[in-house]
Amino acid sequence: MKTFAEHGFPGRLIAVEGLDGSGKSTQIYLLKRWLELQGLKVFFSEWNSSTLVKNATSKGKKRELLSPTTFSLIHATDFADRYERQLLPLLRAGYIVLCDRYIFTAFARDTVRGCPPAWVRGIYNFAAMPDMLFFFRAGLEISLQRILDNRPQLKYFEAGMDLRLSNDPYESFRIFQGRILEQYLAMSTEFKFLVVDANQPIETQQTIVRDLVAARIDLSQFGMNKPTAKS
Amino acid sequence: MKKISPVSAQKSSRQIVVPRSKPRRFYGLGIPGVELSKLAGKLIVVEGADGSGRSSQISRLVEWLEGCGHATVQIGLKRSTLVSEELELAQQGNILSRTTLSLFYATDFADQLENIILPGLRAGMMVLADRYIYTLMARDMVRGMDGAWLKNLYGIALVPDAVFYLNVAPQVLVERTFAKNQSLDYWESGMDLGLSRDMFDSFLKYQSIVAAKFRDLQATYGFTIVDGHRSPDEINQELRQRIETVLAGK
Numbered sequence: 001m002k003t004f005a006e007h008g009f010p011g012r013l014i015a016v017e018g019l020d021g022s023g024k025s026t027q028i029y030l031l032k033r034w035l036e037l038q039g040l041k042v043f044f045s046e047w048n049s050s051t052l053v054k055n056a057t058s059k060g061k062k063r064e065l066l067s068p069t070t071f072s073l074i075h076a077t078d079f080a081d082r083y084e085r086q087l088l089p090l091l092r093a094g095y096i097v098l099c100d101r102y103i104f105t106a107f108a109r110d111t112v113r114g115c116p117p118a119w120v121r122g123i124y125n126f127a128a129m130p131d132m133l134f135f136f137r138a139g140l141e142i143s144l145q146r147i148l149d150n151r152p153q154l155k156y157f158e159a160g161m162d163l164r165l166s167n168d169p170y171e172s173f174r175i176f177q178g179r180i181l182e183q184y185l186a187m188s189t190e191f192k193f194l195v196v197d198a199n200q201p202i203e204t205q206q207t208i209v210r211d212l213v214a215a216r217i218d219l220s221q222f223g224m225n226k227p228t229a230k231s
Numbered sequence: 232m233k234k235i236s237p238v239s240a241q242k243s244s245r246q247i248v249v250p251r252s253k254p255r256r257f258y259g260l261g262i263p264g265v266e267l268s269k270l271a272g273k274l275i276v277v278e279g280a281d282g283s284g285r286s287s288q289i290s291r292l293v294e295w296l297e298g299c300g301h302a303t304v305q306i307g308l309k310r311s312t313l314v315s316e317e318l319e320l321a322q323q324g325n326i327l328s329r330t331t332l333s334l335f336y337a338t339d340f341a342d343q344l345e346n347i348i349l350p351g352l353r354a355g356m357m358v359l360a361d362r363y364i365y366t367l368m369a370r371d372m373v374r375g376m377d378g379a380w381l382k383n384l385y386g387i388a389l390v391p392d393a394v395f396y397l398n399v400a401p402q403v404l405v406e407r408t409f410a411k412n413q414s415l416d417y418w419e420s421g422m423d424l425g426l427s428r429d430m431f432d433s434f435l436k437y438q439s440i441v442a443a444k445f446r447d448l449q450a451t452y453g454f455t456i457v458d459g460h461r462s463p464d465e466i467n468q469e470l471r472q473r474i475e476t477v478l479a480g481k
Contacts (some may be wrong), residue, residue, distance in 0.1 A: 050326065052333070065313050069262055069341045069387060074314070077334040084328035116260040122383035126330050200236040 003129045004091050011091035012217055013128075015102035017184065018136035019177055021146035022198045025135060028098050030206045031213065035096060040222040042096045045086060049078045061157055068113035070158065075106055076123050079158070083127055096222050103127050104191065108183035112176065113163065132216060133191060134209060140178055143210035148173070248357075251480025258364075259386015262345060270352035273477055274389060276363040276454075277470075278445070279397030281419050282407035283459045288397065289359050291467045292474070296357050300464035300467065304351040307361035311342035322418060324455055333371050337384050340364065342435065348389065364388045365396075365452060369444040373437075374424065379447055391478045394454030395470060401438035405431070 004013050014031070018024040024142075028044070035042040057074050060066045066074065090097050103124045108118045148170060156162065159169040160176030188195060194212060196205050213219075255267040275292070279285045293303050309315050318335055321327045327335065349360045364385040371381055398408075408415060415443075420430050421437025449456060457469060 014263075052317045052321050052324075052326070053331070056314045056335075060313050065342070067262075067341075067345050069345065070313060070338055073334060073338040073341050074265070077331055077338055080334050081327060084330055086437040103440065114263040117261070119260040120384060125378075125380065139408060 001126070001129050003131045004110070005131050007128050009091045009128075010094035010221075011097060012131040012222075013091060013097045013099060013102075014132045014213065014217075015099040015104075015130040015136070016134045017101060017104045017193070018198065019029065019138065019140070019178050019181055019184075021143035021145040022136040022138040023146075023202065024134070024136040025100055026202060027134070027196075027209055028100050030202075031157050034206075035213075035219070035222075036096075036209055038219065039106055039224055040096060040219060041094060041224055042098065042222070043090050044098045045090075045100070047082060048086075049081045049083070051220050053078045057202055061155065064156055064162070066162070068115050068162075070148075071113060071174065072106065072110040072120060072123070072220065073224065077109075078197065079103070079106065079124070096217070099130070099210065102130055102133070104133070104184070106179045107187060112160070112179045112185050116170060129191070132213065133193055134212075135184065135193035135195050136187065136198040136205070137195050140181055142199060144174055144177060173212075173224070248478055250301075250357075250478045253392070253480050256390050257386065258388050258390055258423050259383060262341075262349070262387050265349060267479070268395050269477075270349065270389070271355040272352040272357055273393075273474075274348060274352060274358045274360065274391040275474060275477070276360040276391045277363075277397065278362055278394060278454065279459060280399065280441065281416065282404040282411070283397040284397045284463060285361055285397055286405075287463060288427040288467060288470060289361050292470060295386060295467075295471060296359075298473075302354070302356045303359055304347060304356050305359045305361060306347050307342045308336070308366065309339055311339040313342040313344070314339045325417075327424065329371075329374055329376060332386075333367075333376055333381075334410050336367050340367065340385075341387055344387065344389070353387075363391065363394065365394070365445065365448050366453070369448060370446050373421070373440050391454070393473060394452065395457050395473070396449070396454050397459035398442070398445075398456050399433045399459035401442070404438055405434060410469070 004011060016024040016028045032042060032044050055076075057078055059071065060074055087097055087099075106124060107117070107120055111117050121212050152170045160183040161169060162174050163172070163176065165175040166172040187193070196208055198205065250271070250273055252271055255270055264344070269366065275287055277285050291303065293305070297301050309318050314335060319341055321332065321335065348358050348360070366383045368385060372378060403405045405415075408419075415430050415434050419437075420434040422430065422433055424433075427433040454474060457466060459466065
């Protein structure tokens with residue numbers, strides 16, 4: 001499977017993956033600020049899918065209508081929508097696109113739910129590989145603590161309640177996240193995850209991220225096209 | 232109290248045939264956790280373009296099957312609880328790109344597979360499908376989607392007990408469509424493909440391409456091609472005979 005660079009796109013896609021509470025969103029936000037302040041063409045993909053697909057997804061979740069198969073398919077639909085209408089045009093236009101989560105979230109989640117891994121991967125094979133993929137690896141307990149300390153209202157699917165792991169949403173969430181972490185780690189080598197130790201201070205992690213990005217991507221190529229003054 | 236001998240009371244009911252079961256399989260990796268041996272009913276698919284007589288043949292089959300003492304349930308495209316409304320809207324607005332629409336349809340199919348087809352079969356019913364994965368695959372293939380990708384995607388589908396494709400020439404489809412509706416349908420005319428700006432022209436071209444794709448799929452999936460130019464009675468007669476064979480487990 002090829003990256004966007006290998007496909008000849010002028011843009012580059014950088015994705016972050018990790019458990020909820022691993023701090024990955026903070027890290028990608030700081031990366032975005034750094035690139036923006038250099039005046040580069042950067043776009044943070046917020047996963048805003050079309051209202052239509054979003055409606056179907058939230059209806060399915062609210063009414064707990066989803067099986068592992070339809071959960072997988074409806075998220076693939078949602079991803080395809082973003083991919084075709086947002087990511088591809090931006091990458092064609094030469095942007096550095098930052099994605100908070102990419103197809104590996106689906107690989108991990110759907111596999112834990114019991115979908116055949118080959119089937120899930122086959123569905124997502126229309127998507128090119130990220131040019132860089134950071135995985136923020138925090139200890140399971142630390143990630144859980146960051147999420148659960150706030151005593152959030154865990155949603156049914158978010159907590160993995162559909163897997164009937166436990167009747168207690170918090171306990172279910174713990175087991176579910178543990179299994180997702182196992183899946184991430186199993187994919188780590190195959191998909192060349194750039195593993196960042198997320199137990200370190202935010203600044204230390206961001207230094208690693210920025211250094212790696214600067215080393216691998218020729219940032220000077222991504223300046224804004226300034227409109228040329230007419231003489 | 233008058234005793235009713237079982238023979239004289241319900242003479243005809245003794246002739247109700249309990250369908251013989253046959254080993255089942257999925258086309259590909261299937262749906263996780265399904266016990267195939269428990270799917271006692273029969274899955275019968277009728278495929279064909281709009282105007283091929285699909286729906287009226289299915290109504291007749293339902294009547295006949297129920298008359299013979301079999302419980303039936305029906306499915307069709309864009310009928311799932313999960314996404315049918317959104318799919319309809321998406322089509323009206325033509326706002327989704329190819330892969331997205333394809334996956335949306337697959338979601339609709341999977342929802343009905345898990346909530347109607349599989350429970351129906353488990354309960355020993357005759358499931359009649361007004362179109363199945365073949366239409367979805369054919370439509371996507373003529374729009375350039377990768378065949379191997381579709382094959383994996385629809386590997387969730389159960390192999391039906393019988394698949395009938397009602398083959399009707401595009402020229403006849405046009406006439407039947409005009410007999411029923413005021414105008415040709417945007418999607419059934421393949422207008423999104425840009426084959427022709429003339430809708431009539433596009434309809435004929437599109438239906439020919441789809442029919443050719445069905446012939447390709449026939450080679451892989453081996454469904455029965457039924458000549459849809461004959462009278463509805465004649466067609467139904469053929470379908471009944473073939474279904475009787477299926478019920479006998481042959």
